[in-house]
Amino acid sequence: MAAFRPPEADQVFRILHVSTGNVCRSPITERLTRLAVVERLGSDAGLVVESAGTWGHVGAPMEAHAAQVLGEFGADTDGFTGRELLDEHVIRADLVLTATRDHRAQVISMGHSAGLRTFTLKEFTRLVRVIDMGKLPDAREPGGLVIRARALSRAAAALRGWLAAPTAEADEVQDPYGAPIPYFRSVGEEIRAALDPVVTAITGVPGTPGE
Incomplete structure (x- = not known):
């Protein structure tokens, strides 16, 4: 049975980023996604x-090094509190992007017809790189961005069985929790690089060099 979707769900496209504690990887990914979209579209x-975590630190602030890295990228860190992944988050999400394959499996195991709309971040990046963007709806039309994002998600799901990762690790973002700031920076750069083609595909607007 398909998950219930309220009528207002047709007016937005919800992206849910999932990691373990929801204090490092998924907050970085959430805030960098928001930043990239606003930089390209103005809103x-x-x-x-x-974002949420499979073992989320409910109510916890973002890890200090994660906040520092986001600040260095120019992203907003205000108002963040950790959340544990709940059924309602998965039900409402149009696209779930996880840090690892294990997180992906945990989301899918929750049910709610999540299998076709749940990917690791790097898996989704790999898939969207081979999708013909010219065949997607124009994001500049009224409501076009939401329609385009849904079409992109469906196209990626259709490709999943045809384009395997070169290695299992290629689809993973490792956990920097407890690591020094240089490792957090490397993870931040890794996430930002993976997000660039995703945001380009969703918005239809390429990032600027060095973004």
């Missing part, structure tokens, strides 16, 4: 970007 344009 969120109907995209709602959220």
Whole structure:
């Protein structure tokens, strides 16, 4: 049975980023996604970007090094509190992007018809790179960004069985929790590089060099 979707869900596209504690990787990914979309479009344009953790530190602030890295990228860190992944988060999400394959498996195991809309971040990046962007709806049309994002998600799901990762690790973002700031920076750069083609595909607007 398909998950219930309220009527207002048709007006937005919800992206849910999932990691373990929701204090390092998923907050970085959430806030960098928001930043990239606003930089390219001037607004969120109907995209709602959220995050949660499979063992989320409920109510906890973002890890200090994660906040520092986001600040260095120019992203907003205000108002963040950790959340544990709940059924309602998965039900409402149009696209779930996880840090690792294990997180992906945990999301899918929750049910709610999540299998076709749940990917690791790097898996989704790999898939969208081979999708013909010219065949996607124009994001500049009224409501076009939401329609385009849904079409992109469906196209990626259709490709999943045809384009395997070169290695299992290629689809993973490792956990920097407890590591020194240089490792957090490397993870931040890794996430930002993976997000660039995703945001380009969703918005239809390429990033600027060095973004």
